[in-house]
Amino acid sequence: xxxxxxxxxxxxxxxxxxxxxxxxxxxxxxxxxxxxxxxxxxxxxxxxxxxxxxxxxxxxxxxxxxxxxxxxxxxxxxxxxxxxxxxxxxxxxxxxxxxxxxxxxxxxxxxxxxxxxxxxxxxxxxxxxxxxxxxxxxxxxxxxxxxxx
Amino acid sequence: xxxxxxxxxxxxxxxxxxxxxxxxxxxxxxxxxxxxxxxxxxxxxxxxxxxxxxxxxxxxxxxxxxxxxxxxxxxxxxxxxxxxxxxxxxxxxxxxxxxxxxxxxxxxxxxxxxxxxxxxxxxxxxxxxxxxxxxxxxxxxxxxxxxxx
Numbered sequence: 001x002x003x004x005x006x007x008x009x010x011x012x013x014x015x016x017x018x019x020x021x022x023x024x025x026x027x028x029x030x031x032x033x034x035x036x037x038x039x040x041x042x043x044x045x046x047x048x049x050x051x052x053x054x055x056x057x058x059x060x061x062x063x064x065x066x067x068x069x070x071x072x073x074x075x076x077x078x079x080x081x082x083x084x085x086x087x088x089x090x091x092x093x094x095x096x097x098x099x100x101x102x103x104x105x106x107x108x109x110x111x112x113x114x115x116x117x118x119x120x121x122x123x124x125x126x127x128x129x130x131x132x133x134x135x136x137x138x139x140x141x142x143x144x145x146x147x148x149x
Numbered sequence: 150x151x152x153x154x155x156x157x158x159x160x161x162x163x164x165x166x167x168x169x170x171x172x173x174x175x176x177x178x179x180x181x182x183x184x185x186x187x188x189x190x191x192x193x194x195x196x197x198x199x200x201x202x203x204x205x206x207x208x209x210x211x212x213x214x215x216x217x218x219x220x221x222x223x224x225x226x227x228x229x230x231x232x233x234x235x236x237x238x239x240x241x242x243x244x245x246x247x248x249x250x251x252x253x254x255x256x257x258x259x260x261x262x263x264x265x266x267x268x269x270x271x272x273x274x275x276x277x278x279x280x281x282x283x284x285x286x287x288x289x290x291x292x293x294x295x296x297x298x
Contacts, residue, residue, distance in 0.1 A: 013172075034212035035219055056229075059215050062210040063183035084238040135216055 004077045005147035006119040016070040017102040024096035030060040055093035061136045065127045067101040077129040078145035092133040099130045153226045154296035155268040166221040168253040173245035179209040204242035214276045217251040227294035241282040250281045266298040
């Protein structure tokens with residue numbers, strides 16, 4: 001697959017970017033380190049919680065999505081930087097054994113007014129589980145180099 | 150410290166919530182698992198990158214902030230859920246040895262129209278390094294129980 005430049009992104013384009021699975025042990029390990037709330041780290045207390053079982057920290061879910069981005073996107077795109085992320089949501093919890101896939105949809109492309117070698121691409125990224133439920137949704141901004149500035 | 154309810158939050162209130170440090174080994178371990186870009190996992194290639202050295206994955210930085218929230222905030226607040234996060238930004242990179250502290254500022258409080266036992270609190274969270282530079286900024290939404298519904 002050849003390198004993609006700003007000119008290669010069009011509003012409405014969608015792309016599926018690989019799959020990841022997550023185990024109970026991984027959920028608990030991440031939870032112990034960064035988000036030790038009972039429903040992330042303790043199977044028994046998680047079962048008694050409103051979630052009815054272990055669920056992944058939302059930051060673990062976001063990190064799993066990032067791994068798919070790095071493995072399947074970053075090296076193929078002339079990306080310069082990401083100014084940030086908007087509208088980060090976790091509509092459905094991630095549970096042990098879930099299989100997650102990333103879908104991206106281009107929302108906006110805009111050439112930079114001040115730096116003619118680049119443009120801003122706004123992308124909606126959604127992480128879906130094996131039941132087609134959205135477990136994470138966000139809008140990413142990326143500065144991407146032009147092929148022909 | 151007693152439990153804080155919706156009525157205890159006022160726009161403009163600020164609070165400092167603990168400190169965390171991060172080592173090169175932790176930056177690399179997180180990067181290898183979730184964000185294996187050269188400037189997160191490889192000291193030598195990081196030195197040759199525009200960052201001039203290892204920097205933490207933005208999701209690592211966010212996870213470190215979450216740990217401070219869990220250790221110093223969650224257990225003291227009658228929080229019901231978080232619908233999500235807006236305006237996630239990483240203005241300055243996190244580097245090995247950095248000492249990070251979390252500052253929160255209440256932006257908005259609003260009682261729920263449909264569920265009279267709770268209200269929405271919008272909070273700006275900023276993670277600052279030892280040079281008072283902002284390494285992470287976000288706006289969190291939290292549903293918080295009323296003391297006297």
